[in-house]
Amino acid sequence: MKYFLDSNTLIEAKNRYYGMKICPAYWQWLLLQNQAFALASIEPVKDELTKGHDELADWAKDNSTFFQGISDEDTQTAFVRVATLVAQAQGMKTGAMEEFLRGADPWLIAKALTSGATVVTHEVRNLDAKRKFIIPNLCEQLNVPFMNTFELLHHLSALFVLPHPGETPPPSSATMSGSSEYTSGSPS
16 A cells, blocks of 8 residues: 555545545445555544544445555564654653553554555644644654645545536436546436
């Protein structure tokens, strides 16, 4: 995989600009990119998402192959490296380290570290952060590239295209990047 997605990229997409009902092509595109070995996420992200009771939780459950395991030796070793870096951080709020290490973020960084992948997150680099550990700050210290969803879409040349006015497309379909086609549910 070239890119590993943070849970906030999926949550923000669902809640704001790529809602599952208004832009189902985005969610199909993620799966197609996963099948092409371009992007994925990790099981701890799936665990975070499936704590909810919404369509994103259902999507995560229905698409478990989108989420890679973290039990391999390389990822475990990289996690120790991430945890050591966090433990050595100066001036952080009490409990910030424990909170960070309980979540998916250190595993996401570790998985990217082992595979040479880029972390995709909506967190923004902030070297003054003391309340919580920020993914881009740690990625930078570990030489792990990072970007946001919109940069990812540009890097992978994502394209969600509706037919031009006057064209008669196949029923309920939208062409997506490349030769892939996504067929949505019937019109409401």
